[in-house]
Amino acid sequence: VTNPSPRCPGETLDLASTVRQFAPVGGTFSYFERTANGELDFLGSSTVNPITTTRYVIQYQVGGCFEFEEVTATIGPGTIAAPTVVGVPACPGESVALTFTSTCPVEVKAYLSDASGNFPGGGTALGAVVSGGRVTIPLTTPPGAGYRIRLVSTELALVSDSSAAFGVTALAVAPSPTTPARVCQRDALAVTFGTAGNCPFPVGNVFTVQLSGATGSFANPTALGTAQPGTTSFALPQNLPVGTGYRVRVVSSNPAQVSPASLPFRVEGPSLSGVTPSIGGVPVCRGQAVTV
Numbered sequence: 001v002t003n004p005s006p007r008c009p010g011e012t013l014d015l016a017s018t019v020r021q022f023a024p025v026g027g028t029f030s031y032f033e034r035t036a037n038g039e040l041d042f043l044g045s046s047t048v049n050p051i052t053t054t055r056y057v058i059q060y061q062v063g064g065c066f067e068f069e070e071v072t073a074t075i076g077p078g079t080i081a082a083p084t085v086v087g088v089p090a091c092p093g094e095s096v097a098l099t100f101t102s103t104c105p106v107e108v109k110a111y112l113s114d115a116s117g118n119f120p121g122g123g124t125a126l127g128a129v130v131s132g133g134r135v136t137i138p139l140t141t142p143p144g145a146g147y148r149i150r151l152v153s154t155e156l157a158l159v160s161d162s163s164a165a166f167g168v169t170a171l172a173v174a175p176s177p178t179t180p181a182r183v184c185q186r187d188a189l190a191v192t193f194g195t196a197g198n199c200p201f202p203v204g205n206v207f208t209v210q211l212s213g214a215t216g217s218f219a220n221p222t223a224l225g226t227a228q229p230g231t232t233s234f235a236l237p238q239n240l241p242v243g244t245g246y247r248v249r250v251v252s253s254n255p256a257q258v259s260p261a262s263l264p265f266r267v268e269g270p271s272l273s274g275v276t277p278s279i280g281g282v283p284v285c286r287g288q289a290v291t292v
């Protein structure tokens with residue numbers, strides 16, 4: 001007989017397959033498991049399911065003659081290779097594919113590192129995956145170039161090596177929105193903004209443009225309305241006080257982010273300050289019209 005290669009948990013073994021040669025022809029086989037105290041327990045079948053390192057005995061009988069051979073079956077430790085991440089750099093909220101090999105057919109779960117390649121607390125759980133399957137990078141993942149993924153099998157208490165480092169692109173409103181340097185109280189305010197990188201915000205996200213107070217504070221911002229990246233004009237609130245420190249910013253709903261504030265701009269109101277009227281056609285007589 002030949003000892004079989006290490007088995008995976010739950011993998012059956014046919015003891016008959018370990019027999020390489022026997023003679024004379026015409027005998028019968030019986031199968032036994034050797035217990036911890038050395039006794040033999042009869043098995044009704046040649047198919048067994050080793051749980052730990054297990055010793056079996058194969059008996060071959062011809063007439064009144066018996067031949068015994070011992071077989072040792074071992075549960076192998078199993079291995080999971082480091083995954084290859086396909087489709088990187090990745091955008092938050094989008095999926096990447098993982099390819100890997102494992103020696104045993106067990107459930108494998110993927111975990112994401114931080115931007116430095118470390119796995120604090122075990123990492124961020126991405127869910128169960130098979131080779132060629134996909135996992136989603138969480139929407140809240142900050143940008144960085146040092147992310148890694150590793151695989152874990154709790155069934156076999158196995159942890160793979162980490163993947164090669166890959167980047168996660170920023171998902172943000174950037175740079176700061178822009179406005180004209182001055183606007184009158186009753187005029188429309190044109191606001192221009194864009195997003196960073198090539199990562200689209202997910203479907204259902206809403207961009208809201210907010211207006212600060214006259215000093216640039218967003219302690220109590222005013223929502224001017226919603227917009228898409230590009231330039232959008234907004235009506236300013238009625239009775240908006242004049243001021244020189246107004247700013248705008250853009251807030252996204254999914255993920256929840258706030259852009260940097262714009263440069264300050266002026267809101268001006270109507271005024272006769274500095275206006276000196278001129279009168280034409282003077283001097284005039286009483287009762288005559290003058291041109292102002």
